[in-house]
Amino acid sequence: MSNYIQILIFVTIGIVLLWFGYRLIMGQWTKARTNWKIKALVRSGKGTSTPGEPQVCPICSSKLERSDYVKTHAFPSITGGKDRLMHIRGCMFCMEGNLERNCPVCNATLADEEFLVARLFERPRRRAHVHVIGCNHCRLKFSPQ
Numbered sequence: 001m002s003n004y005i006q007i008l009i010f011v012t013i014g015i016v017l018l019w020f021g022y023r024l025i026m027g028q029w030t031k032a033r034t035n036w037k038i039k040a041l042v043r044s045g046k047g048t049s050t051p052g053e054p055q056v057c058p059i060c061s062s063k064l065e066r067s068d069y070v071k072t073h074a075f076p077s078i079t080g081g082k083d084r085l086m087h088i089r090g091c092m093f094c095m096e097g098n099l100e101r102n103c104p105v106c107n108a109t110l111a112d113e114e115f116l117v118a119r120l121f122e123r124p125r126r127r128a129h130v131h132v133i134g135c136n137h138c139r140l141k142f143s144p145q
Helices: 002-044 136-141
Strands: 071-074 083-090 115-121 129-135
Touching: 083 129, 115 136, 129 136
Parallel strands: none
Antiparallel strands: 071 083, 083 115, 115 129
């Protein structure tokens, strides 16, 4: 009788381990397949959205995943306050040159070496807020002399 209980326990443990292994392998495979589909949609232009929405590149309007980042350079605050000046270069899709790069303020087409000028507001216990002022052309054109 005790042999049957031990065999039942080992079979149950084996089934549970197989199930965890299957979920681990298939979960990673489906995640990689989903990432590939989203990146293919972005490259084809079907995965675009409007700039200003969360997880959207402000230059090419590509929908980004959590693992995709926008290349930026934030400068230290001159006044010691919570806001800082920031240059936004773009995401990996528009940095490769596959998508059209536009300024969300003046709608001018940006070259590969051009960037957006933005303000980065850091807030305690909340996510940072980014306000795009314009590209390096329209920012200089409308700046007070």
